[in-house]
Amino acid sequence: MNDDAQTGESGAKILAATRTRLRLIAACGAVLLLGSALAPQPAETPLPSPEQGPAPLLEEQVQRSGPVIEPFVGVHDVAARARPHVVRVVGSVTAGAALFSDFSDVDRPAPADGFGVFVGDGYILTHADALSGQRAVRLANPQIGQVDATVAAYEPGTGLVLLRTEAGGPVPAFAAGLPAAGSLALAAGRTASRDLAVPMFVTSVASDRFAVGALGETPAPGLPIFAPDGTLLAVTSGPAGLGDVFPAGEAVVRLVARAEAGAGVFGLAVQGLTGSLATLLGDRGVVVTDVIADGPAAVAGIEPGDVVVAVGEADITTARTAATALSTAAAGQPATFRLLRRGREQSIDVTPVDAYALTALSRVAASGPLASAVLSAPELAAAGIPAEAIVLRIDGAEVVSASQAGRALRSRQAAVPLLLTRDGVAFMVVLEAPQ
């Protein structure tokens, strides 16, 4: 150390005099007393970790907590830091917001109840089961109070919903990638009267999702799940709030893209024409296996068994081209479907709606005879039909009973297409002509 810089003159120091020292002590005491007395109430922000202050001692913060992650000091600490990011769905803005409920005897929609989490730019991530089919809901959060939010995007494969609201809130850091099986997590939030902190564990991990189990209270849908380091993993799904969940970071990117593209859906399922189906129905287009009742395709008059050969300007040749044409439609813009129905070509205009609108439609459980009741075991095996599948249509005609179906199949002279369903998925197979 440079001694000259330290000692300066060898004479009296400016704080040497007793009077000066007393004045300095008085001034310092006054500053400390005044500063403490005039300190404002602390803001309701996420609790800082115990080692933080307004100006932490520099490198020690890095060395104590690592470059990015704050120290995990207990479940309560994670929950306390997580709660400001969580919103509670307190109800719908308007009753009966379902798209096609123009029947007088329609049931009142169940009240919206669940949670969500701020994910940035006025967006909130939640699950459809938290909204009970409502398009506009009211949210509550200690920081922003009560605000209204509307559905901006819905992802049918995951059930995740992106809500849009005018007020922004604190956004948590997103966890990178998937957690390891067996690792701990915490679902945190706050109801009107209680703080929630539900310990969870990751039971299994796949390439694009993971499953969670809860210790104790079953979390409501949409409740955010945090890793021990406070980063957001996912939101709970399903009415029971357990089961498969999807990484929040990637889901938000997909949902925002959907919201910005205004993607629409037609409410139908198709199957490619290959093998026996192509021989029977032709190798051009895809066959419709399911239409959601009161959905856009059903309303326009498309039926299971119709073969779609073009959508707008795009010719449909395979299931892949069909998927591309059907998934890039914009909600509200009609598309012309060219169909083959019993060999005759016709055109139908269908106006797609946003995916979330379909969640408000009730799905009637498929009914019909079991395949094992109308076909023999060798026939089932030859056609590749699961015994527990339900037969819906035979050669385009609806099946009303096992006896009717049996008669139709025994009297067939040629190969016939069968429309079946199993585990909620409809599919078509060809039953060859009897030998």
Add this chain to the structure above:
Amino acid sequence: MNEILSVGLVLIAALIAGHLAQLIRVPEVTGYLLVGVAIGPASLDLISHENVATLGFLSDVALGLILFNIGSIFEASNFRKLGRGVVRVTLWEATAAFVLVGIFLLMSGVPTAIALLLAVVAMETAPATTLMVLNEYDARGPMTDRLLALVALNNMYVLAMFGVVTALLTMADGSAHGWLVTAYRATHGLLWTTFGSVAIGALLGLAMDFWAARAKESGEAMILSIGAVLVAVGASRWLGLSPLFATLALGATVANASQHGDRLLRALGRADPPLYAAFFVLAGAELVPSAVLDLGLAGLAYTVARAVGKIGGARLGLRGQDVPPLVRQQLGYCLVSSSSLAVGLTIQIRSAFPEYAATVTGIVLAAVVIFEVIGPLLTRRALFLTGEAKTLPAPLEQKVGAEPA
């Protein structure tokens, strides 16, 4: 690995690094940092994150002592000679870095709020690194005198600016509490942090000087010094104040109280080496060299603009001052080092503005790696070029043609 073994490993690694650094003619602090990277989680993982966290106590002590040492530069008669000049240089170099970094980042497409926060972080100069290089080469001269005061004033300026910028961003963000409440909170926070910390440091400094008259032996003086520094750090943190301001104020008060202060500072010199070495090895262990690969356009803009701002701003600030031309040319290069406060500010940004955390953290951590490596090298070069280092290395002897001082 248990903590005792970790400490031993850190010290042995520092010893080896110091010798290697002398062999290849780089500052010891560079050697300590690089060996820290080598044995830390980024490379061999002999020292894990948990070890570093547990050994954080050593860093607390070391950094407090460093700042206490720097605070002694504010001895009245000495500072009177430099006073207005160093304040002017501080304002120029820090503000130039702030403005240039802000402009470059905005031109790179970075959102305004992130650009502002990064611009404040860019103003910082690492006090520990600078002091270590000056000590290693026993530097003396007009540039050295100014450097220590510059570093102290720079850190105080940065903390004040950080408080102002975060308050403005919070108010602009539409806080639910209203702008008046937010403004009051921000103002009180800034004033309390500054003056409250100085008050704590000053009171402790007076108490320390009172006892120094009775601490006749050097051992007692060392105990008193280290104890007072730790009390300053702990008390300021407990009260939500700034340990940086408190320890600077402690050093300044001790230097201005009596001649005992000089004895206390000299006694501390004997405790410094192992603590400083451990401090820099642990700092190196927390560096993330791979972050440099993800620097990106914004990070590159930040790095270049900060360096240009520091070097050019210092030069502009020295205009009209009676300093040798080489000092005017080289002083800015000594301000390039960055680590401690930059990282500390980044952690605060992460808490206050989590939506900006990833971007800010990524850029700052990558830039810290660069500046921690090149900063000491530039400081060393400047000391030799201006002749303020005690010995010249062989290549520079041929260039400058001067006898060793």
